[in-house]
Structures are given as C-alpha cells and as structure tokens.
Amino acid sequence: LVVLAPGVSLLLAALGMIPVGRPTGIAVLLIGPVIACVWSSARRTAAVACWTVLLAVTAGVLRRLLGTPGFCLEFVVLVAGGALAVLNAARHTERKAALSRAAEVASASQSALLQPLSVEADGIEVCTRHHSPVRGASVCGDLYDVVQTPYGTRLIVGDVRGHGLDALRTTAAALRAFRDLAYLTPGLADLATAMDARLAPGLGSEDFVTAVFAEFAPGEVRLVNCGHPPPLRVGKRVKLLEPPQPALPLGLRTAPLPHRVYLQPGERLLFYTDGLSEARDGEGVEFPLLPRAAEALAQPSNSDALDALYAMAVAHTGRPLTDDVVLVLCRATGVTGAPLPARAREGISPAAGP
Known part of the structure; x- marks a missing residue:
C-alpha cells in the first residue's frame, strides 16, 4: 500500500x-x-x-x-x-x-468486572478463568461471580446475548443485580426470577442473559439453569447436570425449576460458557467436552486443570478461540458450615444420585 x-x-x-x-x-x-x-x-x-x-x-x-x-x-x-x-x-x-x-x-472494564478468583469457603474451592477473544474482536458478555450469603455460598455463570458496549452494560447490570439479590432472596429459583424482573426493563426485544445459579450446602449443590449450558460433575465419571426441564434465559420471564445433586469431597463441578462447548475445528466439529474435561480435570490443581482444558480447546480449533470463554471450577473439600434454613430448601427437588 x-x-x-x-x-x-x-x-x-x-x-x-x-x-x-x-x-x-x-x-x-x-x-x-x-x-x-x-x-x-x-x-x-x-x-x-x-x-x-x-x-x-x-x-x-x-x-x-x-x-x-x-x-x-x-x-x-x-x-x-x-x-x-x-x-x-x-x-x-x-x-x-x-x-x-x-x-x-471496554476491554479494561470487562477485565475489572471479571477478576480471577481462587477462594475457599464453606468446604468449597472455587477457581475461575476468563479468556478474551483474539485481539481486535469486540467485547463479549460472559460473566461470573461468587458470594457468601446467609443461605450459603452462591455462584452465577452467565452469558449476555450480543457483543460490544451494550453487552458490557448488561453484564454489569446482571452482576450488580446478583450481588444485591443473592443476600436477600432465600430460594435459588426465586433469585433467578427476581433477577429476570430486574433485568427485563433494560433489555431490548431480542436481548437476554443465559445463566446457571449454584448454591452449595454440605454434601450437595442446588442448581437453577436458565437456558445456559449445563455444568459438569466430575468424580468417578463425568456427568452433565441437565435441569429437570428447560427454562428460558433471564429477561424472557423465566420460570426455572431448582434441582440438587450430591457433591462428595473431592468431586468437582465445572461451569463454562458456550465459547468452550461450541468451539469448532476447521471442519466444523465441536469440541468434545466430556472426554476432554475428564482428562484435564484429572490434574490435582484446579488452576492447572482449567489451563489444560482451555489449551485443549485451542488445540482442537487449531487457532485462538474467537469467542469469550469463562471457566469456573468448584471442588468439594469437606463438610463445613451449618445447613441452610428450611425456607431456603422450599421447592427443591430431591437430590440426584451419582
């Protein structure tokens, strides 16, 4: 030129x-x-x-x-x-x-919203990773947060539809709503519907936020999934924790059903966004999540396991991923803390077995 x-x-x-x-x-x-x-x-x-x-x-x-x-x-x-x-x-x-x-x-703001975490509370270790797209791509809307509440340790992993500054504003609003409501709302499904009502007025007609909520208790975890990829439980075998019935994302008047699964000491839960599960190679083949997660999460360190899993995804595509990827890995270390109040258990279906 x-x-x-x-x-x-x-x-x-x-x-x-x-x-x-x-x-x-x-x-x-x-x-x-x-x-x-x-x-x-x-x-x-x-x-x-x-x-x-x-x-x-x-x-x-x-x-x-x-x-x-x-x-x-x-x-x-x-x-x-x-x-x-x-x-x-x-x-x-x-x-x-x-x-x-x-x-x-915008990129600096997104990094400030999604600071890496490596914490342990109430018998749960939590480690997070956020990988941005290749340089020059627009800001995406992945989000996560972990808070301590009177009802136990609560977590959200979500994905805002779209890219750019509008997605960043919705991400900030969703995280703010979660931090406000997680301390005040006993039921996990009620927390999801309260966030839905908080976010809906500020969203466009085609905007929404997929999200999965988790609430940890001794020996189990309560889950509410609003249109988000299901988490993985990794123990003796790898299992997708599908919700009892599909629910709409936040912003679309969702009405999710809570469910719970056993979580024994040493078992792990992997939460992720679709930037990982929908990563494709040059021939359009999706990343084989279950076998690769089982291989990566065999590493004893949560941090090393997440880094290995992301490296496998990049190796599968043969190039840097073009979508944001959020990874949150939780490991049960033991039974600590008091059981949740009876009101917080209302509406929760029986625990799922292994």
Missing part, C-alpha cells in the same frame, strides 16, 4: 507523456491520493499528494503546457482534490483511534 498510491500516480504521469492521440490530463493523477486516503494515514496521504503535484509540474514542463488555461484548471483540481484526500485520511485516522480507545476502555 505504501508503494501502490505513488506508483499509480507515476504510471499515469508516464502514460500522459506518450504522444498518442490526446495526452492524458494531469487531474487523473488524483487517483494516487484517493487510494492513499482510504488505507493510509494523513501524513502518508499528504506525501502522495505532494508527489502527484511534483509529477504534474514535471509533466507540464516537459509537455510545455505550463500557463495554459487547461493545465491551470486541472492543476487547481489536482491540488484541491489532494487537500480533500488528506482531510479525509485525517478524519479516518481519528475515527479509528477513537474506536481503538473505546475498545481498550
């Missing part, structure tokens, strides 16, 4: 010197600055414009056209067009810089 614009101007000037028929007018040299302003900076476009003016003067001298009315008119058109090309390049560069700054701010 650096050579193309001045090269085109030089070629056109040379063609104008061929004494065949009517010589090419010098105004056609404006093609060079026009090409430059589309892809290059204002400084490079100005250099190309000056180069075309020099070529025009040289052509006018060699063809003995300096001072003629036709040459003067075309020369004015060439100079004015070059100035407009420089102005357009400057605006284009400024717009790209503004978009780049906005993307950096």
Whole structure:
C-alpha cells in the first residue's frame, strides 16, 4: 500500500507523456491520493499528494503546457482534490483511534468486572478463568461471580446475548443485580426470577442473559439453569447436570425449576460458557467436552486443570478461540458450615444420585 498510491500516480504521469492521440490530463493523477486516503494515514496521504503535484509540474514542463488555461484548471483540481484526500485520511485516522480507545476502555472494564478468583469457603474451592477473544474482536458478555450469603455460598455463570458496549452494560447490570439479590432472596429459583424482573426493563426485544445459579450446602449443590449450558460433575465419571426441564434465559420471564445433586469431597463441578462447548475445528466439529474435561480435570490443581482444558480447546480449533470463554471450577473439600434454613430448601427437588 505504501508503494501502490505513488506508483499509480507515476504510471499515469508516464502514460500522459506518450504522444498518442490526446495526452492524458494531469487531474487523473488524483487517483494516487484517493487510494492513499482510504488505507493510509494523513501524513502518508499528504506525501502522495505532494508527489502527484511534483509529477504534474514535471509533466507540464516537459509537455510545455505550463500557463495554459487547461493545465491551470486541472492543476487547481489536482491540488484541491489532494487537500480533500488528506482531510479525509485525517478524519479516518481519528475515527479509528477513537474506536481503538473505546475498545481498550471496554476491554479494561470487562477485565475489572471479571477478576480471577481462587477462594475457599464453606468446604468449597472455587477457581475461575476468563479468556478474551483474539485481539481486535469486540467485547463479549460472559460473566461470573461468587458470594457468601446467609443461605450459603452462591455462584452465577452467565452469558449476555450480543457483543460490544451494550453487552458490557448488561453484564454489569446482571452482576450488580446478583450481588444485591443473592443476600436477600432465600430460594435459588426465586433469585433467578427476581433477577429476570430486574433485568427485563433494560433489555431490548431480542436481548437476554443465559445463566446457571449454584448454591452449595454440605454434601450437595442446588442448581437453577436458565437456558445456559449445563455444568459438569466430575468424580468417578463425568456427568452433565441437565435441569429437570428447560427454562428460558433471564429477561424472557423465566420460570426455572431448582434441582440438587450430591457433591462428595473431592468431586468437582465445572461451569463454562458456550465459547468452550461450541468451539469448532476447521471442519466444523465441536469440541468434545466430556472426554476432554475428564482428562484435564484429572490434574490435582484446579488452576492447572482449567489451563489444560482451555489449551485443549485451542488445540482442537487449531487457532485462538474467537469467542469469550469463562471457566469456573468448584471442588468439594469437606463438610463445613451449618445447613441452610428450611425456607431456603422450599421447592427443591430431591437430590440426584451419582
């Protein structure tokens, strides 16, 4: 591109010197600055414009056209067009810089919202990872959070539909709603419907948030799934923890059913977003989540297990993943803490076996 614009101007000037028929007018040299302003900076476009003016003067001298009315008119058109090309390049560069700054701010905001966690509370170890897309991709809407409440340790993993600043605003609103309501709402399904009511007024007609909620208690975990990929329980075998019946995502008047599963010491729960489960290779084959999760989570360290799982996904696609990926790994370490209040157990279906 650096050579193309001045090269085109030089070629056109040379063609104008061929004494065949009517010589090419010098105004056609404006093609060079026009090409430059589309892809290059204002400084490079100005250099190309000056180069075309020099070529025009040289052509006018060699063809003995300096001072003629036709040459003067075309020369004015060439100079004015070059100035407009420089102005357009400057605006284009400024717009790209503004978009780049906005993307950096949005990315920093997303990183601040999704800070990595590695904590242990009430017999549960929690380790998280958030992997952003390749550089230059737009901000996505994956989210997670873990809070201690009077009803036990609660967790949310979700995914906002869409990308960009709108998705980032919805992500912040969802996390704020979870932190507010998780302390005040005894039932986990009630927490989901309360968040649904909080988020719905601020969402567009086609916007929603998939989410899975977890509440840990001695020997078990309560789950509520609102249209999100089901978590994995990894122990002696790997099992998808499907909800008793599908539920709509948040923002669409969801009415999920809670359920619970046993969680013995040493067993792990893997929560994730669809950036992992829908990762595809060059032939469109999805990432084989269950066998790869069983292999990666054989590592004793939660942190190493999550890093190994993400590396497997990248190896499967053969390139960096183009969607956000959130990974949250929870491991039961033992029975600690008091049982939840009876009111918090209302509406929960019996625990699922191994």
